[in-house]
Amino acid sequence: MHDHVTHYRREGYAIIRGLFSAGELESIAAAVDQIHCEAVQHGRSFRHGNLFYRVAPGGAGEPLVQMAQWMSYHQPVLNAVRLDLRMAAILEPLVGSDLKQIINQIHWKVPGSNGDFAWHQDSRFREPAWAYRNLATSYVQTGLAIDPHTPEAGCLRFVPRSHLWGDLGMDCSGEVLGTGMNDALLEAVGLTAADAVDVLLEPGDLALWSPYLVHGSGPNRSSHRRRLYINGYVRAEDCDRGEWAFRGGMPVPFGPEPALVHYEGLRERGEPHYI
Numbered sequence: 448m449h450d451h452v453t454h455y456r457r458e459g460y461a462i463i464r465g466l467f468s469a470g471e472l473e474s475i476a477a478a479v480d481q482i483h484c485e486a487v488q489h490g491r492s493f494r495h496g497n498l499f500y501r502v503a504p505g506g507a508g509e510p511l512v513q514m515a516q517w518m519s520y521h522q523p524v525l526n527a528v529r530l531d532l533r534m535a536a537i538l539e540p541l542v543g544s545d546l547k548q549i550i551n552q553i554h555w556k557v558p559g560s561n562g563d564f565a566w567h568q569d570s571r572f573r574e575p576a577w578a579y580r581n582l583a584t585s586y587v588q589t590g591l592a593i594d595p596h597t598p599e600a601g602c603l604r605f606v607p608r609s610h611l612w613g614d615l616g617m618d619c620s621g622e623v624l625g626t627g628m629n630d631a632l633l634e635a636v637g638l639t640a641a642d643a644v645d646v647l648l649e650p651g652d653l654a655l656w657s658p659y660l661v662h663g664s665g666p667n668r669s670s671h672r673r674r675l676y677i678n679g680y681v682r683a684e685d686c687d688r689g690e691w692a693f694r695g696g697m698p699v700p701f702g703p704e705p706a707l708v709h710y711e712g713l714r715e716r717g718e719p720h721y722i
């Protein structure tokens with residue numbers, strides 16, 4: 448039952464096969480497509496509170512939607528996924544049953560697009576640092592594959608056991624999204640790309656990874672889209688930010704006001720605006 452725990456602690460990641468059925472995936476994929484349509488209609492990057500669409504204007508073509516954040520406020524199927532009891536059961540032995548959520552995000556890679564993610568540790572994004580305690584043991588990132596997640600499609604690549612070193616101080620001067628994996632950055636911190644593994648997922652499989660696991664992903668050279676639905680959970684007592692997800696292992700619905708997560712302007716500029 449808890450095989451994933453041993454693997455996660457030792458390697459810094461784990462994979463749960465077939466967490467969501469093909470039938471469930473059909474409606475999740477439709478919900479993901481709804482969000483994509485909304486982002487295309489905006490045509491450029493847009494924010495409303497924590498909801499955020501990162502969109503590169505398409506010129507004469509369709510705008511390129513790279514990422515959406517916190518669409519679960521208004522998309523019930525995606526909201527149900529993040530609060531699914533199976534999710535709670537998987538997380539409980541790792542981080543407990545009182546959990547907040549920091550990440551609620553979709554990544555799209557269309558065929559041929561530069562949707563690369565540079566080698567990085569997610570710990571660099573857990574800001575402000577003072578709001579997080581015991582990050583190594585209090586935070587788990589999850590990624591649900593919506594499409595076949597293969598090397599050709601630009602799947603995640605993990606460097607097993609790299610989490611054991613904590614914050615490696617990797618060069619974080621550039622953007623992660625849109626930058627290719629530069630293996631020299633791995634070597635600079637004593638790691639090698641030769642140790643990296645491709646994260647092969649079927650639709651409905653869930654990957655879990657540590658905030659200190661070094662990972663990245665390459666371009667989509669396949670003929671299909673690569674959609675990944677990411678939810679990141681943190682032990683509530685170890686974090687001053689985030690939306691509640693589970694209390695005592697039971698789902699917590701959103702409150703009347705959004706919680707402060709990453710967007711520092713939430714209270715001053717929460718209204719809809721283009722960026």
Ligand SMILES: O=C(O)CCC(=O)C(=O)O
Pocket residue numbers: 554564569601602603662663664675677
């Ligand atoms: O979507 C991907 O391929 C990369 C995701 C990732 O690196 C992240 O969310 O930290």
